[in-house]
Amino acid sequence: MITSLLRTLIIYIVIIIAVRIMGKRQISELQTTELVVTLLISDLASIPMQDNEQPLTSGLVPIFVLISLEIFVSIFMMKNNKIRRLICGKPVLVVKSGEIQEEQLKDLRMSHADLFEALRQKDIFEIDDVKCAIIETNGLLSVQRTEVATNEN
Amino acid sequence: MKIRVFSAIIMLFLAVSLCVLSLNLTEKYYDDITEKIELTEEYILTNNKAAATATALELAENWEFQQNIFSLFIHHSGLERTDLTIHSISKYLSIDDTTAALILCEDAKISIEEIYKDEKPSFWNLF
Numbered sequence: 001m002i003t004s005l006l007r008t009l010i011i012y013i014v015i016i017i018a019v020r021i022m023g024k025r026q027i028s029e030l031q032t033t034e035l036v037v038t039l040l041i042s043d044l045a046s047i048p049m050q051d052n053e054q055p056l057t058s059g060l061v062p063i064f065v066l067i068s069l070e071i072f073v074s075i076f077m078m079k080n081n082k083i084r085r086l087i088c089g090k091p092v093l094v095v096k097s098g099e100i101q102e103e104q105l106k107d108l109r110m111s112h113a114d115l116f117e118a119l120r121q122k123d124i125f126e127i128d129d130v131k132c133a134i135i136e137t138n139g140l141l142s143v144q145r146t147e148v149a150t151n152e153n
Numbered sequence: 154m155k156i157r158v159f160s161a162i163i164m165l166f167l168a169v170s171l172c173v174l175s176l177n178l179t180e181k182y183y184d185d186i187t188e189k190i191e192l193t194e195e196y197i198l199t200n201n202k203a204a205a206t207a208t209a210l211e212l213a214e215n216w217e218f219q220q221n222i223f224s225l226f227i228h229h230s231g232l233e234r235t236d237l238t239i240h241s242i243s244k245y246l247s248i249d250d251t252t253a254a255l256i257l258c259e260d261a262k263i264s265i266e267e268i269y270k271d272e273k274p275s276f277w278n279l280f
Binding site for chain 1: 154157158160161162164165167168171172175224225226227228229230
């Protein structure tokens with residue numbers, strides 16, 4: 001049991017350091033790569049924590065590699081837009097001048113109900129109030145209201 | 154930014170170093186253990202019981218340390234089997250059961266080879 005306790009302590013410290021090194025984005029909206037890395041790290045950390053038969057290094061080595069890869073990829077994405085687009089995709093315009101872009105919506109596998117739900121979360125209840133709405137690469141919806149709707153507010 | 158890049162490089166270096174170190178140690182210990190087992194087998198086959206027992210005991214003694222190092226990077230269940238086999242060789246020799254000792258020598262050779270093969274990077278291991 002003491003081994004489990006010490007292992008948990010070591011892994012906890014490593015994860016805290018990992019999140020600090022990877023930056024604040026890891027605790028807010030996640031990009032594709034960040035989501036993947038976060039999921040993988042949590043999974044990798046739990047195996048040697050639960051199973052004392054498993055060497056600790058078998059969890060730590062992949063975590064170290066993932067953290068470094070995540071940092072390198074984020075730097076490459078920052079410096080090169082093409083790489084960013086390749087890894088994260090590009091924002092998609094789903095509403096233009098109050099008109100839903102059906103093709104784009106279909107590509108995103110998003111229903112009207114999903115779109116309206118996201119709009120309602122932005123306090124928009126009429127599609128005509130939307131000048132343009134974009135699904136960002138991290139999955140969030142950005143909305144620009146029409147001038148009339150903005151003035152009404 | 155610079156600190157992050159530096160940390161990433163350090164972590165990658167650490168990970169690669171650990172991998173290289175584990176591979177080198179596995180290779181070194183594999184050679185050492187296999188050599189000792191083959192020597193024990195040779196002594197058993199030439200009816201040199203005293204030398205066979207001494208080699209088997211030396212093998213078991215060295216294994217104690219090698220096992221600790223192996224446990225840092227190899228799944229412990231694989232090591233337990235090898236541990237039991239290596240320690241049993243000298244016991245069988247002490248009761249003059251050379252046939253069982255020879256079988257265990259072969260068993261130990263196979264299990265240590267399995268450890269080495271699992272650690273060694275290969276196409277089959279990757280997939």
